[in-house]
Amino acid sequence: MSAIALLMGLLLLSYVGSLILGGRTARGLPSGIEFVGLGFIVGPQALGLVEKSMIAEFEPIVQVALGWLAFVVGLDFGRVGGRRVGGKSITLGVAGAVLTGLTVAFAVYEMLIHVAIPGVDSTGALLLAAGAGAVTSETTRFGIEWVSARWNAKGPVSSLLTEIGASDDLAPLVAAGAIFALAPVPGLAVVLPASGWFALSIALGGLLGTVTALLLRSAEGYQVWGALVGTLLLGVGISARFGLCTIFVTFVMGMALAAVSPSRRVLRRMVSPTERAVLYPMLLLAGARLDPQPIIENRMLGALVALVLLARIVGKLLSGMMVRAVMPASRPAGRWLGIVLLSSGPVSMSCGFVFALRFPGAVGDTLLVCAAASAVLGEAVSTLALKGMLDHLGELTPAPSPSSERPIVAEPAPPEHEVEEEPVT
Amino acid sequence: MRAGERSPGTARAMDALGLAVLFAILYAATRLAPNMKGTASIVASLGFLLLAGTLMSQLIEVFRVPHLTGYLLAGIIAGPHVLRLIDTDSVKSLAPVNTLALALIALAGGTELRMEQVRKGLRSLVVSNLLQTVAIIVIIGGVFIAARPLLPFTAGLTFSGMCAVALLWGIIATTRSPSATLAILAQTRARGPLASFALASVMISDVVVILVLAGGMMVARPLLEPGSTLSLAAFRALGHEIIGSVSIGTTLGMLLAAYMKVSGRQLMVVLVAVGFGATETLHFLQFDPLLTFLVAGFVVQNLSKQGEKFLHAIEEMGGVVYVVFFAIAGADLDIPLLRSLWPVALLLGGARAIVTWGAQRVSAKIARDEPVLERWAWASLIAQAGLTQGLGGVVEREFPSFGGPLRALVIANVAINAIVGPILFKLSLDRAKETKEPSASLSDADEVGQSASEGGAP
Numbered sequence: 001m002s003a004i005a006l007l008m009g010l011l012l013l014s015y016v017g018s019l020i021l022g023g024r025t026a027r028g029l030p031s032g033i034e035f036v037g038l039g040f041i042v043g044p045q046a047l048g049l050v051e052k053s054m055i056a057e058f059e060p061i062v063q064v065a066l067g068w069l070a071f072v073v074g075l076d077f078g079r080v081g082g083r084r085v086g087g088k089s090i091t092l093g094v095a096g097a098v099l100t101g102l103t104v105a106f107a108v109y110e111m112l113i114h115v116a117i118p119g120v121d122s123t124g125a126l127l128l129a130a131g132a133g134a135v136t137s138e139t140t141r142f143g144i145e146w147v148s149a150r151w152n153a154k155g156p157v158s159s160l161l162t163e164i165g166a167s168d169d170l171a172p173l174v175a176a177g178a179i180f181a182l183a184p185v186p187g188l189a190v191v192l193p194a195s196g197w198f199a200l201s202i203a204l205g206g207l208l209g210t211v212t213a214l215l216l217r218s219a220e221g222y223q224v225w226g227a228l229v230g231t232l233l234l235g236v237g238i239s240a241r242f243g244l245c246t247i248f249v250t251f252v253m254g255m256a257l258a259a260v261s262p263s264r265r266v267l268r269r270m271v272s273p274t275e276r277a278v279l280y281p282m283l284l285l286a287g288a289r290l291d292p293q294p295i296i297e298n299r300m301l302g303a304l305v306a307l308v309l310l311a312r313i314v315g316k317l318l319s320g321m322m323v324r325a326v327m328p329a330s331r332p333a334g335r336w337l338g339i340v341l342l343s344s345g346p347v348s349m350s351c352g353f354v355f356a357l358r359f360p361g362a363v364g365d366t367l368l369v370c371a372a373a374s375a376v377l378g379e380a381v382s383t384l385a386l387k388g389m390l391d392h393l394g395e396l397t398p399a400p401s402p403s404s405e406r407p408i409v410a411e412p413a414p415p416e417h418e419v420e421e422e423p424v425t
Numbered sequence: 426m427r428a429g430e431r432s433p434g435t436a437r438a439m440d441a442l443g444l445a446v447l448f449a450i451l452y453a454a455t456r457l458a459p460n461m462k463g464t465a466s467i468v469a470s471l472g473f474l475l476l477a478g479t480l481m482s483q484l485i486e487v488f489r490v491p492h493l494t495g496y497l498l499a500g501i502i503a504g505p506h507v508l509r510l511i512d513t514d515s516v517k518s519l520a521p522v523n524t525l526a527l528a529l530i531a532l533a534g535g536t537e538l539r540m541e542q543v544r545k546g547l548r549s550l551v552v553s554n555l556l557q558t559v560a561i562i563v564i565i566g567g568v569f570i571a572a573r574p575l576l577p578f579t580a581g582l583t584f585s586g587m588c589a590v591a592l593l594w595g596i597i598a599t600t601r602s603p604s605a606t607l608a609i610l611a612q613t614r615a616r617g618p619l620a621s622f623a624l625a626s627v628m629i630s631d632v633v634v635i636l637v638l639a640g641g642m643m644v645a646r647p648l649l650e651p652g653s654t655l656s657l658a659a660f661r662a663l664g665h666e667i668i669g670s671v672s673i674g675t676t677l678g679m680l681l682a683a684y685m686k687v688s689g690r691q692l693m694v695v696l697v698a699v700g701f702g703a704t705e706t707l708h709f710l711q712f713d714p715l716l717t718f719l720v721a722g723f724v725v726q727n728l729s730k731q732g733e734k735f736l737h738a739i740e741e742m743g744g745v746v747y748v749v750f751f752a753i754a755g756a757d758l759d760i761p762l763l764r765s766l767w768p769v770a771l772l773l774g775g776a777r778a779i780v781t782w783g784a785q786r787v788s789a790k791i792a793r794d795e796p797v798l799e800r801w802a803w804a805s806l807i808a809q810a811g812l813t814q815g816l817g818g819v820v821e822r823e824f825p826s827f828g829g830p831l832r833a834l835v836i837a838n839v840a841i842n843a844i845v846g847p848i849l850f851k852l853s854l855d856r857a858k859e860t861k862e863p864s865a866s867l868s869d870a871d872e873v874g875q876s877a878s879e880g881g882a883p
Contacts, residue, residue, distance in 0.1 A: 004705045011698045015691050060464045187460040207446070214443050215476065218436050222744030223479060229745065230475035237469020238450060241458045277694070 003054055010061075010281035017276035030146035030383065031345035031375040032283045039287020050288045058285060059357065063246055065282040066350050067236040070247035072275050073169050073347065074254020076268055080141075085163045092323055093167030096341065097137040099322065100315030101175060105133030107311035108304060117300050119362035127179060127355075128304075128363050134175035135351040135371045136312045136344065141165030143343025143378060147386045155395030156329040161340065161386070164323070169251075169347045176351050177201050177248025180358065185243030197244060205249040208235045209256025216263055224270070247354055279346055286353045290372060291365045301366050308370045309377055316341045332393055340386040343378035344371070437484060444480040447473060451503070451510045462514060470515040471522070474500060474752035475745065482748075491851040493608045496748050497844060500755020507760065516756045519749070521701070526750035527811065528700035529743045530604045531715045534628045535678075535722025536736045537610070542621045549798065550625055553788040554633055557806065560784040561777065562595035562637075568776040569594045575769040578830035582649075589648035590827060596641045597816050597835055598777050600634050601627040603715075605808040605847045608747045611740050613851065617859035618795050623805030623850065628719060631812065632667075635713070638816055639663045642823055649824060666713055673710075674717040677703065678724025685731035692738035715812075754810060754843065762833055763840045770837035774845075777838075781806050797857045804853035808846025809839050 013035065028034060042049040078085050109129035112120065120128060144161045147153060181197035192200065208231045215227035232250060239249040258264045295301040320338025323330050330337060352371025356364035390396050451473050474496075482495025503510040543550070569591040573579050579587055606627045610620055639660060646653050677699070684695065707714045722739075726732035763770065782803040789799035817835030821828030854860050 004701060008698060008702050011694055011702075015694045015698075060468050063464060063468060185458075188458050190457045204450075207450070211443055211446055211476075214439055215480070217439065218483070222741050225741075226475055226479055226745045226748060230472045230479070233468050233472025234447070234450065234476060235472070237465050237467070237472055238454045240465035241454050241469060277691075 003057055006050055006054055006058065010058075010284065013280040013284055014277045017278070017280035029379055030143040030343060031140060031379055032142075032279060032349075033345075033372070033375045033379055035280050035283035036287035036290070036349065036372050036375065039284035040290050041287075042284075043288030043290065045291060045293070055285065055288055062282065062285050062353065062357070063236050063240060064233060065278045065285075066354055067232055067246045067250040068278050069275065069282065069346060069350055070173060071232055071250040071254040072271050072278075073173070074251040074256075075258050075264070075271060076166075077169065077251075077255055077258070078167055079268075080162050080166045082265075082268070085167055088326070089160065089163035090167040090170075092326055093139075093164040094170050096139070096164065096316075096319030096322060097168035097171030099319050100312060101133035101137030101171060103133075103315035103318065104136050104308055104311040105129045107307055107314075108132045111304060111307055115300055117298060117304070117362065119294070119298075123183065124359075124363045127183065127359060128366060130175065130179045130182075131351075131355050131359075131363065131367045132304075132308045132370055134172045134179060135348050135355065135367050136308055136374045137172045137175065137315075138168050138344055138347045139165050139316070139341040140343050140345030140347065140378070141169075142345045143382060144340075144386065147383060147390065151387055151390070152397045153390050153395050154397055155390070155393060157333050157393055158390055158395050160323075160327060160330055164341070172347055172351050173245075173248050173251045176354060177245045177252075179355075180243065180245035180248070183243070183359075188242065197242070200242070201239065201244045201249050202252055204235065204239060204244070205252025206256045208249075209253040209258075210260055212253070212257050213261035213263075216261055216267070228267075228271070243358070245354060245358075247350055282353070283346075283349060286349050286356075286368065286372070289353065289356055290368055292369060294362045294365050295369060298362075301362065304366065305370055305373055309373055312374060312377070313339075313342065333389055336385070337389075340382050340389055343382035343386070344374045345378070348374055433487075437487065440480050440483045444477060444484065447476050447480070448503070448508075448510070452508070455510050462512065466512065466515045467518045470511045471519060471749060473503060473511070474519075474756070475749050477503060478748040478752040489851070489855065491609045491847045492612045493605055493747075493751050493847045494844060496751035497755035497758070500752035501758055501760065504756030504758070504760075506758075511756050516753060519753050522746065522749050522753060523811070524704050525697065525700040526604070526743075526746045527715060528704055528718050529696065529739055529746055530607050531718030532696075532699075532722040533607050533611070533736065533739045533743060534603050534624065535674075535719040535724075536726045536732055536739065537607070537624050538628060538719075538723050538726065539732075540727045543625055546618075546622055546625060549622060549788070549792040549794050550629055552792040553622075553626055553785060553802070554629055556784045556788045556791075557630070557781065558599050558633060558637060560780050561599045562592065562641075564780045565598045565773065565777055566591035566595035568773060572769055572772055575772070576830075576834070578827050582827070585648045589645035590831065592641050592645055593638075593820050593824075594773075594831070594834075596634065596638050597813060597820070598773070598838075599630065599637065600809055600813040600816060601630050601806055602808040602810040602812065602843070602846065603627050603631055604747070604750065604810050604812075605843070606805060606850065607743075608751065609847055609850050609854070611743060611747070613854055613860040615854045615859040615861065617797075617857060619797055619801055619805065619854060619857045620859050622794075622798055622802055626802075626806065630806075631719070632716060634812075634816070635716075636663065636667075638819065642820075645824075649826075666711065667716065669710065670707070670712040670714075670716040671720050673707065673712060674720025675724050677717065678721035678728070681721060681735065682725045682729035682731050685725070685735055686729070689731075689734065692735075693742050696739065696742055758840045758843070759833075759836050760840075763837045766834060766837040767841075770834065770841055773834075774838050774841045777842075778807055778845075801853035801857050804849040807842055807849050809842040813839050813842075 039050075041047055044050065044052045044055075078090055109125065112125040112129060141162060144158065144165045148158055148162065178194075178198050181194045181201065184192070184197055212227055212231040215231070216224060219227050231253065235249050235253050236246045239246045257267065261267065295305065317336070317338035319341055320336070324333065324335070324337055348371045352368040356368040358364065387396070451469065454469065477499040478496035481499040482492035485495045485498070486492070502508055505511065505513045505516065566588075570587055573587060579590060582590065606623055610624060643657070643660070681699070703717070704714045707717055722735075725735045785803035785806065786799060788794075789802065794802070813835060817832040821832040
């Protein structure tokens with residue numbers, strides 16, 4: 001397959017994705033794992049239609065796509081359907097993700113202390129453990145939104161889970177930013193401690209978000225897209241140049257833009273339909289990039305992936321217990337609440353992909369496999385468990401006509417004046 | 426005070442601050458991470474050119490020059506010959522942007538050509554193109570021969586050989602810049618006889634020059650290479666290319682019109698697919714993408730009711746792509762070469778401008794054009810850009826003995842005309858009072874959104 005044919009295929013996926021506006025319908029699977037599978041099938045490990053060199057050729061596009069997705073997450077962080085999520089839900093979401101991430105990281109690190117894996121040195125072990133924690137910590141909001149849309153869920157538990165899913169993206173993205181700061185690229189003319197690189201990531205994202213807001217104040221027509229895309233490209237390029245985590249920088253950029261721009265509401269309306277259009281091609285390329293070879297060659301890496309999944313289940317169960325302890329409204333969900341938090345998706349895959357690009361070899365490839373395996377586990381377990389739980393709680397309203405293309409109505413749309421509390425200057 | 430109502434001074438100060446921050450960020454990145462090239466450098470360069478081009482164009486608006494000049498300036502300053510924030514490899518790697526930009530330019534050009542306007546101005550267009558082509562080839566060719574002492578690469582040529590090189594130079598001098606014309610028309614939203622004439626004339630001359638160059642090379646070869654004979658093979662290939670391009674362009678235009686009618690969704694994705702996919706296919710089939718897209722746009726405009734919608738989509742997307750396209754062109758301008766060749770480039774460029782002005786005055790009198798065309802139409806024909814360089818490349822490939830230095834002279838000449846031409850064209854549109862007010866800003870859009878949410882608008 002030629003590069004242009006691959007580009008056409010990606011554009012076709014992008015077209016399909018753009019028809020599914022902002023994840024507001026229940027088409028396909030919530031995590032989009034089918035596109036990862038498709039990518040794997042056409043990739044160099046299976047049919048070989050997409051060659052390794054071609055994936056490398058598309059790396060700039062991949063970096064930009066990953067950056068854009070994180071930017072959209074940052075711009076809309078802490079909001080569900082335009083409504084601001086309460087502080088308690090955000091704290092719970094982040095705490096749950098941190099708890100899961102730490103559980104996974106601890107388990108992996110303990111294993112790597114006792115078992116030596118060829119190609120994974122002490123720094124690699126640290127990166128692998130921390131990276132595994134980062135890529136498996138989230139609960140995707142798409143999973144909960146998907147169930148809500150498909151079976152018309154409405155109630156306190158589905159609402160709380162949606163809010164948690166929308167808030168916990170912070171943890172894996174910050175973790176990825178911190179992990180990248182631990183391993184700056186060689187050949188730089190400046191030497192900084194890890195905390196310095198992490199602070200630089202935040203400063204760069206914040207500065208670019210502010211510059212974007214500045215540019216947007218007088219932007220008209222196409223210049224709005226120009227300013228958004230331009231600052232994003234600059235952010236991705238500069239952070240890649242320093243070896244910083246691109247998705248963390250653009251996530252901060254999105255948050256900074258949302259904080260300082262008086263046009264944040266228009267911007268959200270503009271960019272949210274692009275999410276799926278960018279996501280599907282990215283997932284396909286992630287699938288094509290999946291390389292199980294190191295795991296096949298070294299069974300201990302396979303065991304490590306299994307351990308990651310097991311630790312993730314434990315972490316999410318602990319998170320579920322924490323949610324039940326803090327939020328009385330969630331108690332009727334039962335002690336297995338954590339199981340429904342197992343769904344993972346775009347943010348996990350993005351994290352896995354940036355690790356695979358930045359740390360090619362055993363560490364990066366294993367982390368991408370962990371992200372994909374985590375998404376598959378979520379699809380297999382969490383989606384139906386969530387449906388069953390919401391059914392049990394009586395939060396599924398029988399729809400007049402079963403349709404899989406109904407818009408998501410997790411919560412009734414609030415009045416417009418409650419949607420955005422910040423004034424537009 | 427609303428964001429959109431800031432004083433022009435404050436707005437300009439903010440733009441200057443933004444530009445300074447961008448330059449500082451890229452400067453710091455290139456100095457602190459000097460060895461990091463490849464993907465990171467390409468992506469950062471692309472973003473920087475897009476932002477810096479936009480800001481620079483807003484900053485220099487005070488001089489009433491076109492935005493395009495700002496894009497070029499941003500590229501020149503950041504490029505490999507001045508501040509070296511963007512290296513040569515990155516500039517070369519950004520070539521795919523040009524593919525997309527040229528496709529959009531040609532599609533927009535074709536869509537802007539309305540049958541009714543072309544029919545109305547046909548006499549003007551035919552007379553102008555004929556006169557301009559003949560006058561420039563003959564007179565500029567003559568000036569080229571007269572300037573022989575300034576052109577060391579012609580030292581070993583016989584007089585007939587010199588005439589052949591002068592003929593090729595004259596033909597290259599007849600090229601215009603469709604991209605610059607369209608970019609300025611998109612920026613100014615100009616409507617009127619001058620805007621219509623400029624667009625149609627530049628697009629027609631685009632096709633004419635390809636034909637004339639094929640003929641010119643056929644004539645020049647026996648003069649330069651005594652052993653060779655006059656061959657019509659080039660015309661056969663050209664005929665195949667033109668007929669094929671028109672056929673495919675018509676089909677593509679009809680398909681696009683049908684898509685617009687049936688769905689019309691996600692035109693940005695469709696345009697990117699057409700820009701890259703169709704260009705690649707056309708290259709494979711050895712057809713001319715520019716002519717194909719021009720015809721496709723013309724078909725959408727004149728054989729369907731989708732023209733305005735299509736044009737709007739291209740303008741929206743093109744607005745972003747043009748910034749990068751011209752900023753890359755600026756970064757790619759060979760400033761050291763211009764420094765060494767500027768006297769002869771200025772002489773030939775100046776002579777071309779004078780001949781264009783004179784020929785257009787005569788043409789306007791013969792065609793009995795409106796006074797505004799008689800006075801200003803010449804200004805729309807000065808700019809040169811990618812097409813000129815492309816033809817310079819063709820001559821270099823066909824005549825390697827002198828093609829290299831001739832192409833260098835073409836590049837130096839383009840450097841001058843790419844900067845001066847758009848400024849003259851924008852000035853002429855302003856003077857002809859054909860330019861319009863800018864569209865609403867994002868702040869205004871937000872205001873509309875706010876009003877709507879408050880029940881003030883449906």
